[in-house]
Amino acid sequence: MLSLAPVLASGRQDTLTFKSNAVIHRFPQKSVYITKSVYDAPGLNFLVLHDDENTGVLAAHDFCRLNGGSITELEYGNERNISFSNRQSQFSFDPNQIFNNAGAAKTLKKYSHSKAGTTTVMQVRQLAIKVLDIYNPDSLGYIVTLHNNTDGNFSINSYAAGQYLYGTADSVYVNPEMDADDLVFVTEPSFYGYLKQQQINAVLQSPQAIDGSLSVYAQLNQIPYVNIEVQDGHQQEHLRLILAVHAMLKDVALQPLYAKKEK
Numbered sequence: 305m306l307s308l309a310p311v312l313a314s315g316r317q318d319t320l321t322f323k324s325n326a327v328i329h330r331f332p333q334k335s336v337y338i339t340k341s342v343y344d345a346p347g348l349n350f351l352v353l354h355d356d357e358n359t360g361v362l363a364a365h366d367f368c369r370l371n372g373g374s375i376t377e378l379e380y381g382n383e384r385n386i387s388f389s390n391r392q393s394q395f396s397f398d399p400n401q402i403f404n405n406a407g408a409a410k411t412l413k414k415y416s417h418s419k420a421g422t423t424t425v426m427q428v429r430q431l432a433i434k435v436l437d438i439y440n441p442d443s444l445g446y447i448v449t450l451h452n453n454t455d456g457n458f459s460i461n462s463y464a465a466g467q468y469l470y471g472t473a474d475s476v477y478v479n480p481e482m483d484a485d486d487l488v489f490v491t492e493p494s495f496y497g498y499l500k501q502q503q504i505n506a507v508l509q510s511p512q513a514i515d516g517s518l519s520v521y522a523q524l525n526q527i528p529y530v531n532i533e534v535q536d537g538h539q540q541e542h543l544r545l546i547l548a549v550h551a552m553l554k555d556v557a558l559q560p561l562y563a564k565k566e567k
């Protein structure tokens with residue numbers, strides 16, 4: 305009797321599927337959905353904070369379909385900043401600047417029409433706490449975020465002498481063959497060394513950098529942090545860099561230098 309192997313005739317393997325769950329964080333007249341899509345195999349776990357950056361989400365699904373993992377993303381209307389209003393007051397903030405109290409107050413001040421009091425700052429801080437609770441870096445042992453930028457604004461060259469981010473990075477590696485908008489931003493010297501060796505545009509955050517961003521929160525709390533950032537639309541390049549980071553986390557984690565840092 306003829307027996308067929310359970311592999312499709314084309315040689316293609318079945319891809320993994322996922323289940324999504326959303327937790328809602330409510331501001332006055334505004335709901336922010338923290339959606340977590342969990343694939344049916346472990347792989348790499350991604351966090352996407354800016355709702356108008358969609359290339360990273362697509363690339364993360366490309367990765368997870370074959371390798372497994374999860375994608376936690378904030379959804380609030382396809383914009384960069386989260387805005388909500390309260391009777392006569394109108395508030396806006398950048399969800400990547402709310403990971404300490406001072407940062408939350410500062411980003412509210414920068415983007416809001418109204419003056420934010422302690423209650424509003426705390427409402428915003430509650431969102432950050434919920435996001436960390438759902439993504440759960442303490443159990444993962446890392447944070448991998450995905451961001452997208454637009455051509456010619458922020459790039460690896462923003463860290464060069466005389467540019468607006470000069471001084472916030474300890475080391476910068478530029479591969480002139482890569483698009484300057486595509487890079488990996490890390491907090492661990494061992495990650496930086498690995499990426500440089502792979503000739504991938506890389507930025508090592510300086511411990512002097514202090515703001516309300518997730519990367520600063522991660523560095524202060526000794527959670528290895530990776531932001532894979534490409535220009536909007538560079539989906540293939542985003543996937544390539546995700547695969548490189550996946551390999552990096554496997555390789556570097558085995559090195560004694562990395563293990564020594566764990567408490």
Ligand SMILES: [Zn+2]
Nearest residue numbers: 354357451452
């Ligand atoms: Zn972003």
